[in-house]
Amino acid sequence: MLFSAHAQLMKEPTVDSEKRASFMINAPVAKEVKLINLSDEMALGAKEYNFEKNSDGIWTLTTNPCRPGMHYFEISIDGAKVTYPGSGHYFGWGRWTSMIEIPDDQLDFYLPKKVPHGEVRQHFYYSTTTQTTRKCLIYTPPGYDKNVDQKYPVLYLQHGAGESELGWTMQGKANFIMDNLLAEGKAMPFIIVMDNGYAPRPGAKNQLSPGGADNLFADLLTKELIPMIDSAYRTLSDQKNRAIAGLSMGAGQALRIGFEHPELFGSVATFSGGGKSNFEIETDYNGIFKDAIQFNNSYRLFFIGCGTLEPMYPGMKAMFESLKEHGIHAAFSAPVGSHEWQVWRMHLYDFAQLVFK
Amino acid sequence: MLFSAHAQLMKEPTVDSEKRASFMINAPVAKEVKLINLSDEMALGAKEYNFEKNSDGIWTLTTNPCRPGMHYFEISIDGAKVTYPGSGHYFGWGRWTSMIEIPDDQLDFYLPKKVPHGEVRQHFYYSTTTQTTRKCLIYTPPGYDKNVDQKYPVLYLQHGAGESELGWTMQGKANFIMDNLLAEGKAMPFIIVMDNGYAPRPGAKNQLSPGGADNLFADLLTKELIPMIDSAYRTLSDQKNRAIAGLSMGAGQALRIGFEHPELFGSVATFSGGGKSNFEIETDYNGIFKDAIQFNNSYRLFFIGCGTLEPMYPGMKAMFESLKEHGIHAAFSAPVGSHEWQVWRMHLYDFAQLVFK
Numbered sequence: 001m002l003f004s005a006h007a008q009l010m011k012e013p014t015v016d017s018e019k020r021a022s023f024m025i026n027a028p029v030a031k032e033v034k035l036i037n038l039s040d041e042m043a044l045g046a047k048e049y050n051f052e053k054n055s056d057g058i059w060t061l062t063t064n065p066c067r068p069g070m071h072y073f074e075i076s077i078d079g080a081k082v083t084y085p086g087s088g089h090y091f092g093w094g095r096w097t098s099m100i101e102i103p104d105d106q107l108d109f110y111l112p113k114k115v116p117h118g119e120v121r122q123h124f125y126y127s128t129t130t131q132t133t134r135k136c137l138i139y140t141p142p143g144y145d146k147n148v149d150q151k152y153p154v155l156y157l158q159h160g161a162g163e164s165e166l167g168w169t170m171q172g173k174a175n176f177i178m179d180n181l182l183a184e185g186k187a188m189p190f191i192i193v194m195d196n197g198y199a200p201r202p203g204a205k206n207q208l209s210p211g212g213a214d215n216l217f218a219d220l221l222t223k224e225l226i227p228m229i230d231s232a233y234r235t236l237s238d239q240k241n242r243a244i245a246g247l248s249m250g251a252g253q254a255l256r257i258g259f260e261h262p263e264l265f266g267s268v269a270t271f272s273g274g275g276k277s278n279f280e281i282e283t284d285y286n287g288i289f290k291d292a293i294q295f296n297n298s299y300r301l302f303f304i305g306c307g308t309l310e311p312m313y314p315g316m317k318a319m320f321e322s323l324k325e326h327g328i329h330a331a332f333s334a335p336v337g338s339h340e341w342q343v344w345r346m347h348l349y350d351f352a353q354l355v356f357k
Numbered sequence: 358m359l360f361s362a363h364a365q366l367m368k369e370p371t372v373d374s375e376k377r378a379s380f381m382i383n384a385p386v387a388k389e390v391k392l393i394n395l396s397d398e399m400a401l402g403a404k405e406y407n408f409e410k411n412s413d414g415i416w417t418l419t420t421n422p423c424r425p426g427m428h429y430f431e432i433s434i435d436g437a438k439v440t441y442p443g444s445g446h447y448f449g450w451g452r453w454t455s456m457i458e459i460p461d462d463q464l465d466f467y468l469p470k471k472v473p474h475g476e477v478r479q480h481f482y483y484s485t486t487t488q489t490t491r492k493c494l495i496y497t498p499p500g501y502d503k504n505v506d507q508k509y510p511v512l513y514l515q516h517g518a519g520e521s522e523l524g525w526t527m528q529g530k531a532n533f534i535m536d537n538l539l540a541e542g543k544a545m546p547f548i549i550v551m552d553n554g555y556a557p558r559p560g561a562k563n564q565l566s567p568g569g570a571d572n573l574f575a576d577l578l579t580k581e582l583i584p585m586i587d588s589a590y591r592t593l594s595d596q597k598n599r600a601i602a603g604l605s606m607g608a609g610q611a612l613r614i615g616f617e618h619p620e621l622f623g624s625v626a627t628f629s630g631g632g633k634s635n636f637e638i639e640t641d642y643n644g645i646f647k648d649a650i651q652f653n654n655s656y657r658l659f660f661i662g663c664g665t666l667e668p669m670y671p672g673m674k675a676m677f678e679s680l681k682e683h684g685i686h687a688a689f690s691a692p693v694g695s696h697e698w699q700v701w702r703m704h705l706y707d708f709a710q711l712v713f714k
Binding site for chain 2: 025026027028029030031032033057075077078079080081082083085086088089095096112113114117118119120121122123124125126133145148169175179232233
């Protein structure tokens, strides 16, 4: 299907029935070609693989069986770390990176189906906070343009470190997850706003930590983005119809911003991040959980997501159990999986069925 | 600003005041690292460059002065053709490819400015033609969501060979070009539909030629896409308010489909493609230009764009002159430049000021 002057140099990775992935690259004078797994070891069956060279200078590799889901990797050619030319490219690790999607025989909730589709809109705006033109992505549910009298709740949904506003749709398939849930009547229709979690202070030169002084994302979100979205889209703009969630770095941002602004957010969710290793209900998160009645009056839902294979899993589970025991409106989603998009897809799938109900 | 475990391995290319671009890559055991210019020679000042290795195993390169605009290139590491890790990635050449934007001291019509911005919407649909879920991009002008009684003309705008529906916004900056023209009152607001010019017949295994039997794009556009767009958006759906344009491969598609369907399209544009080397007004394009009165009754505008440095330039210019002499409603845009996005940005800039007026 594709035009390519270099068709012979590349090959889309294939995945066999045992979930082994095969790769091929032309590197005639290279001494060493490796595949480097940027996910956990079992995601791609090993941390690293050596390609083997055939007599034509073509290097090939078939991996061990891989775990279903979407996994980051890169190629090393004589020590240079680059992307695999034949695969999809996604923004992660602070740059364009290779990923491979290993199909799941049991799960298809994130695949495009023959159902009504919402749109993913690129919304451009000049930010007075960062003094740059920024882009956020907006998911509008199917029928948004036709149901001109309907207003919708809004979820602010953040990506992880090194990723961008593209992550939740390109990697996460958030739009297809929502389309499918809505087609089955399993979720309320809502708008999703996905902005970039890096909002550098004008002139900032350092790498940005999620909540550091040079990252003005909290200001940007609360002072610029929310008013802009409520003005540009048909939103339900009261607190109970606004939620914030994020994964990993974005989870920390969601907890920090969500709990600092009970006047803005009625639901808060962490997907694999922002947890405490020895959760103290009286004092952690500035003591917000201390008074369960007050917390529940402010927040309709506190959602905790974590993969069962993540090191943080026991801590997140203990936090959830402590909160439930204390009477907090909390929910827990713990799919089998690691710190990976397949888990976050499931978190969104679970969260979307609970929020705004 | 970016999180990266590999920050030291990459460097965004920089461009100095002489328009020389600098690159850096860590490839400690490589024998040879090259930059391969995928554009014309002068775009990046030479067809190919060798990086030089310093004592730390870091390879660096500073090019000759480059021509303003956005240019495709790739890196060769010991013979393996890959992308440059530090640069923007764009879909071209049938794969994700490196590009570098060389600023133009005179031109800023395609840069984001502090003006009202339109949206770029990802519109997903199941195609009965290809039997797949497809994505097209839709530019809606500023104010589209607010001016709920306004209807808009529609331009169908196609990319070149090896590119995708992303090309006109990611490389072409079509949305910013329109935003800026509209802010200056230089163009009518219209919707732009950018679909993928490859629409493989279900089961087709061959590479698709633009108008070959396995590429059902003409069917998809005329039978599926136009009715869907007219149903989903507030369009002016009469012939005179619908135009088709494309670049290179997309220019050939625009001419073929546009001239075969005078009932659908009121304006047709070629940007650098689909021309004839010895244009015969009586017979070429199935004799559509033979009767100027009939042509002008069907079509309000036939727009020909070409870069002055393109080999096809003399032929395109001769065609335009022959058409003008014959009394055809034709316009010609010939910016200084080659077969490149900077030229097509200028074509769109010129065309948008003429169409639908």
